[in-house]
Amino acid sequence: MGAVSAPVRFDAIVIGAGAAGLYAALHAGRRGRRVLVLEHNAEPGAKILISGGGRCNFTNVHGADPARYLCANPRFPRSALTRHGPDAFIALVQKHGIAFYEKDAGAALLRRRAGRAQNRAHAAG
Numbered sequence: 001m002g003a004v005s006a007p008v009r010f011d012a013i014v015i016g017a018g019a020a021g022l023y024a025a026l027h028a029g030r031r032g033r034r035v036l037v038l039e040h041n042a043e044p045g046a047k048i049l050i051s052g053g054g055r056c057n058f059t060n061v062h063g064a065d066p067a068r069y070l071c072a073n074p075r076f077p078r079s080a081l082t083r084h085g086p087d088a089f090i091a092l093v094q095k096h097g098i099a100f101y102e103k104d105a106g107a108a109l110l111r112r113r114a115g116r117a118q119n120r121a122h123a124a125g
């Protein structure tokens, strides 16, 4: 019989390595939490790769209107969008040296189409 390894403990388990799950895991990890991300597809972020025709319209520089979001707690969209505005995500994109451009009405898109290798590199970093 093989050796039994000690159980690994996690502070948080995220089900689904999509944009929301990966971003939540990133921030939990930055706060020192031990995070496990479970994904049933072969690789993470599959939808991110196809979003915006491969150029991922990752934010709008003018922000989003909280009134457009449905939520059981109507104050939550306002609070979340105020505390984490477009500048925060743009800073993350810039930190990783990812070039982007602004299109009509403030849409921010990647200059280069997202590739699988790029996706893996940024998921690791």
Ligand SMILES: Cc1cc2nc3c(=O)[nH]c(=O)nc-3n(C[C@H](O)[C@H](O)[C@H](O)COP(=O)(O)OP(=O)(O)OC[C@H]3O[C@@H](n4cnc5c(N)ncnc54)[C@H](O)[C@@H]3O)c2cc1C
Pocket: 015, 016, 017, 018, 019, 020, 021, 038, 039, 040, 041, 044, 045, 046, 047, 048, 050, 051, 052, 053, 055, 056, 057, 058, 059
């Ligand atoms: C063609 C297209 C273009 C788009 N373009 C844009 C764009 O330019 N800009 C933009 O902001 N949005 C765009 N969107 C929308 C955007 O892609 C989605 O809003 C976003 O990806 C949703 O992220 P999510 O993490 O909520 O869900 P998902 O990306 O769907 O992630 C959920 C993940 O959970 C996994 N999962 C589900 N159930 C389980 C389970 N039981 N166990 C393990 N894993 C599980 C799934 O496999 C998936 O990887 C586009 C969507 C499409 C389809």
